[in-house]
Amino acid sequence: MIIGIPNALLNIKYRDAIQEFFQNIGVTTFVSPKTNKEILDLGVLNCVDEACLPVKVFHGHVEYLRDRCDFILVPRIMKLQKNEFICPKFCGLPEMIKYSLDIKNIIAPTIVAYDNKTLKKSLYELVKPLNIKKEKFEKAFEAFKSNLYKYRNLDYKNSDLKVLLLGHPYLIYDDFINMNIIKKLKAFGVSVYTEDNVDFYDYTYRLIKKPFWTFLRNTYNCAISLIETGKIDGIIYVSSFACGIDSFSIDLIKKDIGSFPYLVLKIDEHTGEAGIDTRLEAFVDLLKRRAKNEYNFSTLG
Amino acid sequence: MNITFPHLGNTYIAAKVLFEGLGVDYTIPPLSSKKTLEIGCLYSPDDVCLPFKIMIGNYVESIQRGADTVLITGSCGPCRFGEYCELQKKILLSLDKDIKFIVIDEPAKIGIREFLNRLSMVAKDSKLSKAKKIKALSMAVKTINLIDNIEKECRFFAGFEKNKGEFARLLKTVKLEAIEAKGAEKTLKVLEEHYEKLKKIEIDNFKNPIKIGIIGEIYTIIDPLSNMYIEDILMNLGVSTRRTLYPSWWVKNTVLSGLKINFSKIYKESKEYLGLCIGGHARECIGEAILNYKHGFDGLIQIFPVGCMPEIVSKAILPDIERRYGIPILSLVVDEMTGEAGYYTRVEAFLDLIEGRKKLCI
Structure with missing residues (x-):
């Protein structure tokens, strides 16, 4: 039996951990290749028009895997923190896949994982039909847990210009959708920070209500703490068109940071690469000039 | 304190009954129009959904008419509606520093004490006794049920009516008269009268x-x-x-x-x-x-x-x-x-x- 793992959405971030977990319990997996033009086209063709780009790409990956494996893993990720959600589209993802692609052989485990116990329970529900021995599962689970936090560390060399790259992990790590933004920034001589390789503190007390989206809480906290500690020179927010969560987090951050350099890149399936390049270049130029002139104001005004 | 609230269908009639019953100052925003939407789009983020924009338009139009406290309901579900209050407050505060917000969230999520606390903030200015406050609330619930029932029946039986346009006319007059009636009891009475009238409109049961x-x-x-x-x-x-x-x-x-x-x-x-x-x-x-x-x-x-x-x-x-x-x-x-x-x-x-x-x- 081969289980297909679509290389999109949060699977990108946790791909290695998931793959190793299945390996340890003795199931062969097949991971779809990195997003390419063919997969994107398949997704756009089959998905509901109003959905955001990452969801469309996910549809493309599932369609690609359809004839290549026996079952396809479409996790329904409900909660990664207590009283918090991911996104309504994640909660309804298996249904979207099932009825848009008319596909029957999907495995849709409901993942509620706000602590060790709930995560274990969710995973046990997933492997239950396979009749795996308990010790084997325990071992695989321990390995899975230790692999979870081994995010890919983007090696950034220290340069004077530091930029925080905000956005959902599936946009930042998918080089096809974001058009190699990390590589391009590095070519400009900018060191790139992401949510995964910096520490940040809780600043949600500034809001009147605790956010119930994990993504919103993380991006908000990350942006505000790095600005407060003066670690970065600018923020680039990569967001997909019609993303419900980003429509709030972009503006919540913008209203809090005043005139701090802040670039928002909206991405959809029609985005032209030249436009992105020009804006990135202009933004980096602005940061460079700002760093040069910041303390050189004439005393005469 | 002058309370305002966003429009949602017929809730403005129930809100009128509630605030008049409580004896609290209130401002009903003008019925949503193209202008409301224009104002809302001006101040809202581009990507946000349509209800957010219309609501912002409602607030701004009421604030221009003298309101200073916004009352909205919240939710803690995964949909965007739950975060509305956060960003709307930030937007309104950047326009006018003295705006207050009362968010009625689900009691299950914020705790029953906090919920009651927020509810009592609404009736802070009211000098009535507790029993009368509860009576006002029950009258408001009665109103919303009645007006929604009238609308529901009008919309459904419109296809069956003998003389064309009778239900549409009744629906229009009931809303106009209810909003012009003075006092909570009178409003409720207007609604009851129209509900009786509604039952007398002739229906052709053979229509399909x-x-x-x-x-x-x-x-x-x-x-x-x-x-x-x-x-x-x-x-x-x-x-x-x-x-x-x-x-x-x-x-x-x-x-x-x-x-x-x-x-x-x-x-x-x-x-x-x-x-x-x-x-x-x-x-x-x-x-x-x-x-x-x-x-x-x-x-x-x-x-x-x-x-x-x-x-x-x-x-x-x-x-x-x-x-x-x-x-x-x-x-x-x-x-x-x-x-x-x-x-x-x-x-x-x-x-x-x-x-x-x-x-x-x-």
Whole structure:
């Protein structure tokens, strides 16, 4: 039996951990290749028009895997923190896949994982039909847990210009959708920070209500703490068109940071690469000039 | 303190009864118009959904008329509506520093004490005794149920009426008279009188009009501005329409789900397609679609704003219902730039299709 793992959405971030977990319990997996033009086209063709780009790409990956494996893993990720959600589209993802692609052989485990116990329970529900021995599962689970936090560390060399790259992990790590933004920034001589390789503190007390989206809480906290500690020179927010969560987090951050350099890149399936390049270049130029002139104001005004 | 609130269908009549019963100052925002939407779009983020923009427009228009406290309900579900208060407060504070916000969240999430605390903030200026405050609240609940019932029956029986336009006229006058009546008791009396009148309107039981169910996102199907007055248009064409998601339904559903008893048929029907709550009213949309089919409706119109996350999921499921039950479904996506002509053409074509199907007895 081969289980297909679509290389999109949060699977990108946790791909290695998931793959190793299945390996340890003795199931062969097949991971779809990195997003390419063919997969994107398949997704756009089959998905509901109003959905955001990452969801469309996910549809493309599932369609690609359809004839290549026996079952396809479409996790329904409900909660990664207590009283918090991911996104309504994640909660309804298996249904979207099932009825848009008319596909029957999907495995849709409901993942509620706000602590060790709930995560274990969710995973046990997933492997239950396979009749795996308990010790084997325990071992695989321990390995899975230790692999979870081994995010890919983007090696950034220290340069004077530091930029925080905000956005959902599936946009930042998918080089096809974001058009190699990390590589391009590095070519400009900018060191790139992401949510995964910096520490940040809780600043949600500034809001009147605790956010119930994990993504919103993380991006908000990350942006505000790095600005407060003066670690970065600018923020680039990569967001997909019609993303419900980003429509709030972009503006919540913008209203809090005043005139701090802040670039928002909206991405959809029609985005032209030249436009992105020009804006990135202009933004980096602005940061460079700002760093040069910041303390050189004439005393005469 | 002068309280204002966003529009949601007929809630303004219930709010009037509540605040007049309590003896609290209030401002009803002018009925949503193109100008409201323009003001809302000016101050809101681009990507945010349509209800947010109309609500901002409502607040600004009431603040111009003297309001200083905004009362809204919240939720802690995964849909965007729960975060509205956060960003709306920030936007309004940047326009006017003295605006206060009262957010009525679900008691299950914020704790019953905090909930009561916030409720008592609404009635802070009222000098009445507790019993009278509770009486005002119960009168408001009675009002919303009554006006929603009147509207529901008018919309449904519009297809069966003997003299064309009687139900439409009654619906228009009841709203006008209710808002002009002085005092809570008088308003309630106006509504009761009209409810009696409604029952006397002659109905032709042999008629067989087109029956259409309206499903989708709760705000856009209730608010006439955002759905381009679709129910009025269908009413004028002699089409019977039905929708379940009225403000009174929302009140009842919120209270029941707070008490963890939900016997609603909608959830039973939708279980096969969508077993979990994914936020918004996606589950209700699916359940309604199947229920409407079982009640013998000829077609369904789904309306939702651009980028509505839960409704995108239900839009993916609806084609399967369409195929399986053989009921035509039209999905209309609205935002502030929806063109009237294109919208009405699609509705008209959909009606023609249903008429054709009816003639052929499909």
